Amino acid sequence: MNQMLLMMRTFPAAVRRLFAAQALFGIGMGVFAVLLNLYLRSIGFSEEMIGRLLAFQSLCAAIASIPMGWLADQTTRRTTYLLGLTLLGAGFTTLASSRELNYLIAAVVLAGTGNGAMMVSVQPYLQENSRRRQRPYIFSVSFTLMWVTSILAGFIAGWLPRLFAYLNPALANIEADRLQYSLWIGVFFIFIALLPAQGMSARARSEKPAPAQPASYSGNAAGSSPWKLIARFSLCNALIGFGAGMIVPYFNLYFRDWVGASIPQIGMVFAMGQFGTALGSISSPFIAKRVGLIKGVTISQLCSLPFMALMAWQHELWLCSLCFIFRGAFMNMCTPMRQETTMEIVPERHRARASAAESMSWNLAWAIAMFFSGGIIKNYGYDTSLYIAFACYLISATLYYHFFHPWEKLKKPLKVAIAKPSAVS
Numbered sequence: 330m331n332q333m334l335l336m337m338r339t340f341p342a343a344v345r346r347l348f349a350a351q352a353l354f355g356i357g358m359g360v361f362a363v364l365l366n367l368y369l370r371s372i373g374f375s376e377e378m379i380g381r382l383l384a385f386q387s388l389c390a391a392i393a394s395i396p397m398g399w400l401a402d403q404t405t406r407r408t409t410y411l412l413g414l415t416l417l418g419a420g421f422t423t424l425a426s427s428r429e430l431n432y433l434i435a436a437v438v439l440a441g442t443g444n445g446a447m448m449v450s451v452q453p454y455l456q457e458n459s460r461r462r463q464r465p466y467i468f469s470v471s472f473t474l475m476w477v478t479s480i481l482a483g484f485i486a487g488w489l490p491r492l493f494a495y496l497n498p499a500l501a502n503i504e505a506d507r508l509q510y511s512l513w514i515g516v517f518f519i520f521i522a523l524l525p526a527q528g529m530s531a532r533a534r535s536e537k538p539a540p541a542q543p544a545s546y547s548g549n550a551a552g553s554s555p556w557k558l559i560a561r562f563s564l565c566n567a568l569i570g571f572g573a574g575m576i577v578p579y580f581n582l583y584f585r586d587w588v589g590a591s592i593p594q595i596g597m598v599f600a601m602g603q604f605g606t607a608l609g610s611i612s613s614p615f616i617a618k619r620v621g622l623i624k625g626v627t628i629s630q631l632c633s634l635p636f637m638a639l640m641a642w643q644h645e646l647w648l649c650s651l652c653f654i655f656r657g658a659f660m661n662m663c664t665p666m667r668q669e670t671t672m673e674i675v676p677e678r679h680r681a682r683a684s685a686a687e688s689m690s691w692n693l694a695w696a697i698a699m700f701f702s703g704g705i706i707k708n709y710g711y712d713t714s715l716y717i718a719f720a721c722y723l724i725s726a727t728l729y730y731h732f733f734h735p736w737e738k739l740k741k742p743l744k745v746a747i748a749k750p751s752a753v754s
Contacts, residue, residue, distance in 0.1 A: 336466045343458045343530035344467060347410075347451070348474055350529070353522035354414065355475040359482020360489070360515030361421060363599050366581050367592065368508035372428045376582065380703025382437055383578050384696040386420075389441025390448070391692035397446040398685025406454035406681075407529040413446025414526055418519045425512035428505075441692075448688035453680045456672045458530055464672075465614040468665040473610040479603040482515070487596015489514060555679045561732045562671055562683065563690035565725045570691035572721030574698025575714040579706060580653065587711045588646050598650045602657045609658035613665045622670045623733045626663040630726040633659035634719055641715035660722070674736060 340348075369379045401409040420440025423432055451471065459467050489511035490504070576583070584590040584598060609629070616625040636656040640649055675683040706714050 336463060337470060339463060340467060340470075341458055341530075344455060346525050346528040346530075347454060348471065349525035350410075350414070350522045351451075351471065352474055352478045353518050353525070354417075355478035356482045356485075357421070357515040357518035357522070358475075359479035359599075359603070360486045360518070361424075361512065362479070363483055363486035363581060363596050364489075364508050364511050364515075365424065366578065367585070367595075368425075368505065368512060370582070371505040371508055375703070376579065376707050377703035380578070380699045380701075380706075382433060384574070384699030385434065386437035386441040386444070386696075387574070387692040387699065388696035389438050390445040391689040391696060393442040393445030394449055394685040394689040394692065395682075397442075398449040398681045398688075400446075401450050401453065401681040401685075405531045406450040406457070407526075407531050409446050409450040410454065410529065411523065411526055413443040413448075413450065414519070414523055416440070416443030416446065418443075418516065418523075421512070421519060422516050425509060425516055445685075445688060445692065448692075449681055449685040452668050452672060452684045454529070456680060465617060465665075465669055468669045469611055469613045472613075472661070472665045472668070473607045477603070477607045480600045480607065482518075483596050483600030483603055485514070485596075486511060487593045487600070490592060555676050555683075558674055559679065559683045559686045561728075562675075563686045565729045565732070566667075566687045567690040567694040568721045568725035568728070570694035571698045572718035572725070574695035575702045575705070575718045575721070576711070577718075578699065579702070579711070579714070582706075583640075583711050584646075584649070584653075588644055588649050590646055594646070598653060601650065602654045605654040605658035606661045609662035610665055613662055616662070617666050617669070622666045622673075623730060623736070625666045626670070627726050627730040629659050629662040629666075630722060630729075633657075634722060637715050637719050637722070641712035641719075670733065674733070 366379055369382070370376075374382070397409055397413070400412075416439050420436045420438070420443060423436035423439065427433060427436065452468075455467050455471055456464065490507035493507045493510045581595050581599070584595045585592075590598065613625065613629075616629070619625075620628065633656045636652040636659070639652045640656065643649055643652070671683055671687065672680060702714055705717075
């Protein structure tokens with residue numbers, strides 16, 4: 330931990346500004362994560378319709394990822410990030426202000442497009458504004474920061490409806506209004522994130538080029554071309570996105586309907602889940618250092634599976650809450666390592682497009698799953714969705730290890746050879 334704190338002190342100012350924006354954005358997103366589905370249910374939408382609305386948002390993010398990746402390569406990562414944050418804020422403002430289906434559809438189009446823009450800009454920005462020694466810690470802190478701020482959001486979101494009922498007793502029996510006012514607090518934090526984001530660097534910092542590496546260092550170890558590498562990353566990401574789309578958006582409804590939790594209890598469980606995820610993701614550099622990036626991703630993903638199975642079998646609040654916390658911690662522990670692996674293996678000129686392809690594959694798979702996951706939950710229950718997600722995560726972990734473990738095995742001896750060139754005879 331001391332090493333992590335010392336390394337954080339060396340982070341460039343350009344990275345710290347992005348972190349400040351991500352922290353404020355994380356609070357806003359955390360409020361929506363806890364309350365949006367409950368709000369949509371309170372105004373009369375079924376699980377199936379909620380799933381389709383959120384699926385359409387993810388579909389828009391998937392479609393927008395490709396042009397936004399091109400925009401990030403042609404302009405700057407900062408420009409794309411600011412555009413995405415603005416579109417997300419506009420979309421969530423509409424979501425929190427309207428109860429008509431047509432307006433809600435327009436809102437998810439805006440939010441999805443903004444999400445696509447942000448997803449393709451953050452990873453390349455961090456890669457290009459940091460030094461090699463800092464990157465494992467920067468990717469870990471970036472991911473952890475979003476979850477740490479979401480912890481605060483979870484506590485806030487769970488109690489905001491009661492706060493508005495206390496401030497205005499006329500709202501005590503009108504759940505939809507209390508939830509709507511609570512969502513506006515999330516919108517406020519999203520727009521405030523624009524202030525530190527304005528100070529992000531427009532250009533990548535300069536860095537001494539790395540020594541020339543043999544072609545087999547990346548391409549021949551894990552794929553014959555950059556596009557084949559990107560396709561393999563995207564396939565593994567799509568499986569995770571499909572599994573996540575089957576259950577993750579419904580976890581707040583899962584705790585209310587399957588477990589019987591109240592809204593404050595749901596907020597508390599979400600906050601503790603995000604705390605567990607933050608602890609897991611902050612430990613990812615040490616796991617990667619001990620077992621390597623590829624094994625770290627595979628092991629952490631596999632460790633989440635028993636907890637998903639327990640959530641499908643049990644109804645007790647305390648047990649399901651613990652499983653939710655550990656599932657999220659292990660499953661999301663691998664995300665910084667996955668991001669670093671992609672940015673390491675894929676050549677620099679393809680990084681934004683690789684990030685765009687991963688974003689598109691994840692969001693497209695998520696959207697496809699959500700078009701019918703609400704109906705599956707309605708007709709067959711949450712346990713069926715959890716089993717499908719279990720299978721997707723298991724297949725993804727297996728393929729990821731199969732595709733990229735050869736690259737990691739080749740990486741170490743090649744690094745030694747590059748660091749210690751043979752003497753000239």
